[in-house]
Amino acid sequence: xxNPTTVIVGVGLIGGSLARALxxxxxxxxxxxxxSNAASxxxxxDHGLVDRIEAHIPDNAxxxxxxxxxxxxxxxxxxxxxxxxxxxDVASVKAPIVQVLDxxxxxxxxxxxxxxxxxxxxxxxxxxxxxxxNAATVVVTPGAETDTLVKSQVIEFWEALGASVLExxxxxxxxxxxxxxHLPHLLAFAYMQQxxxxxLPLTGGGFRDFTRIAEANPELWWRIFALNxxxxxxxxxxxxxxxxxxxxxxEQDDRASGLAIIAEAAGRRxxxxxxx
Amino acid sequence: xxNPTTVIVGVGLIGGSLARALxxxxxxxxxxxxxSNAASxxxxxDHGLVDRIEAHIPDNAxxxxxxxxxxxxxxxxxxxxxxxxxxxDVASVKAPIVQVLDxxxxxxxxxxxxxxxxxxxxxxxxxxxxxxxNAATVVVTPGAETDTLVKSQVIEFWEALGASVLExxxxxxxxxxxxxxHLPHLLAFAYMQQxxxxxLPLTGGGFRDFTRIAEANPELWWRIFALNxxxxxxxxxxxxxxxxxxxxxxEQDDRASGLAIIAEAAGRRxxxxxxx
Numbered sequence: 001x002x003n004p005t006t007v008i009v010g011v012g013l014i015g016g017s018l019a020r021a022l023x024x025x026x027x028x029x030x031x032x033x034x035x036s037n038a039a040s041x042x043x044x045x046d047h048g049l050v051d052r053i054e055a056h057i058p059d060n061a062x063x064x065x066x067x068x069x070x071x072x073x074x075x076x077x078x079x080x081x082x083x084x085x086x087x088x089d090v091a092s093v094k095a096p097i098v099q100v101l102d103x104x105x106x107x108x109x110x111x112x113x114x115x116x117x118x119x120x121x122x123x124x125x126x127x128x129x130x131x132x133x134n135a136a137t138v139v140v141t142p143g144a145e146t147d148t149l150v151k152s153q154v155i156e157f158w159e160a161l162g163a164s165v166l167e168x169x170x171x172x173x174x175x176x177x178x179x180x181x182h183l184p185h186l187l188a189f190a191y192m193q194q195x196x197x198x199x200l201p202l203t204g205g206g207f208r209d210f211t212r213i214a215e216a217n218p219e220l221w222w223r224i225f226a227l228n229x230x231x232x233x234x235x236x237x238x239x240x241x242x243x244x245x246x247x248x249x250x251e252q253d254d255r256a257s258g259l260a261i262i263a264e265a266a267g268r269r270x271x272x273x274x275x276x
Numbered sequence: 277x278x279n280p281t282t283v284i285v286g287v288g289l290i291g292g293s294l295a296r297a298l299x300x301x302x303x304x305x306x307x308x309x310x311x312s313n314a315a316s317x318x319x320x321x322d323h324g325l326v327d328r329i330e331a332h333i334p335d336n337a338x339x340x341x342x343x344x345x346x347x348x349x350x351x352x353x354x355x356x357x358x359x360x361x362x363x364x365d366v367a368s369v370k371a372p373i374v375q376v377l378d379x380x381x382x383x384x385x386x387x388x389x390x391x392x393x394x395x396x397x398x399x400x401x402x403x404x405x406x407x408x409x410n411a412a413t414v415v416v417t418p419g420a421e422t423d424t425l426v427k428s429q430v431i432e433f434w435e436a437l438g439a440s441v442l443e444x445x446x447x448x449x450x451x452x453x454x455x456x457x458h459l460p461h462l463l464a465f466a467y468m469q470q471x472x473x474x475x476l477p478l479t480g481g482g483f484r485d486f487t488r489i490a491e492a493n494p495e496l497w498w499r500i501f502a503l504n505x506x507x508x509x510x511x512x513x514x515x516x517x518x519x520x521x522x523x524x525x526x527e528q529d530d531r532a533s534g535l536a537i538i539a540e541a542a543g544r545r546x547x548x549x550x551x552x
Binding site: 190196217 | 468
């Protein structure tokens with residue numbers, strides 16, 4: 001699948017970055033955008049992200065990247081069931097998509113669910129960057145029906161963009177991401193409700209970093225929360241227990257317990273966080 | 277108080293940065309360190325942060341900056357009651373210090389409680405930087421007994437280091453900081469308890485920023501939590517209500533409420549956060 005004709009459905013931050021990355025690395029013969037938002041389509045065309053915009057997916061497409069909102073992916077895959085192209089998506093929540101397809105009468109051996117763990121609080125093709133996937137992890141969650149050759153091609157595709165590919169089940173992905181990404185957003189959104197204008201001078205770098213993810217696209221994040229409801233609420237429940245333990249230590253002046261929790265956190269942060 | 281003989285008690289990150297800032301801006305004739313940690317004292321001396329290390333505060337000191345842990349400040353101020361120098365501190369929690377001094381038989385008109393809102397997850401004089409206070413906010417919480425001239429001198433002192441000074445009561449300071457600084461740390465510490473080594477590849481920039489403050493000095497943070505217990509637990513309680521509201525919206529598929537909360541958070545972050 002070298003230099004295929006690539007169709008990007010949804011030329012926003014992720015789709016636009018995919019276009020830029022493919023261009024820079026010369027990994028597509030032709031890049032065709034399918035984009036219902038006229039302004040985004042115009043911008044992507046004017047800035048050379050795509051070679052042309054089409055209303056429908058052309059028959060000669062080799063690779064179709066669905067970069068639309070999560071809740072539209074399954075229907076796109078179903079509509080493309082007869083198309084010979086390899087189909088990937090970039091949605092943040094995988095199990096609901098896989099579940100709809102599993103329950104469908106047709107099989108989808110050429111669809112490989114993907115989630116590049118990279119993003120930004122920004123959105124739209126204007127924010128697209130050619131290196132969004134470089135050094136990122138891309139999770140792929142193929143099912144038993146997924147064509148092995150297609151899966152290998154998709155893994156190579158992401159690796160050619162500089163990403164590391166990790167294969168896991170859709171369920172395991174959604175549970176892990178509920179913790180590593182969705183819960184922090186939930187906490188940051190809730191936290192910001194208490195912050196008023198006159199707190200601004202009383203904030204420092206810690207506040208700035210801690211709250212950065214709160215400046216996100218509300219529609220996108222409500223959709224993620226709604227789609228990954230059960231794993232997210234489970235992660236939140238676990239967080240509640242941890243908060244209760246720390247609050248109890250403070251309440252009861254229990255220095256040993258409180259210090260142990262904080263030291264555990266500091267140690268894990270030092271070990272687990274990628275280089276700052 | 278131009279170019280005074282300055283004594284810095286506690287030459288760690290903050291004390292060391294104060295020393296560096298005074299040096300760079302040529303704002304002290306002589307900088308004397310009082311530091312019980314032999315390694316820190318040695319380092320500060322060897323790297324020219326201080327001119328000399330003394331076991332006791334010299335009589336000719338003009339300005340004494342207490343950069344020791346919060347729970348040692350009040351005793352230092354009491355011990356220095358007869359010293360003619362201006363005394364400042366840099367503790368993150370003010371009311372417990374002010375309360376001890378208010379209940380003391382002596383008055384402390386030359387002590388001005390200060391809190392420079394700047395810091396780092398790092399600690400020790402090795403991490404000291406000359407620009408830690410530049411463009412930072414410094415809160416001063418003088419009492420009715422504070423000498424007006426001394427207060428003005430302290431305000432000028434911080435402004436000469438590039439800081440903006442904000443005057444408020446110790447109680448108002450502690451309540452605001454419980455929300456803007458202590459609560460985010462509490463949340464980040466609790467959050468990290470659930471994060472395991474195999475989550476690492478599944479984290480991105482959002483996780484990295486959100487958790488940065490968890491890599492903090494455990495002793496320091498336990499002390500802050502213990503000292504600012506009531507305002508912190510009040511801020512946590514308010515946060516709990518916000519989390520419950522958002523969790524309920526997710527639980528009940530209440531898109532309108534959930535989206536309103538997220539949009540409110542995104543809007544506040546955009547308005548309130550200092551430039552990223």
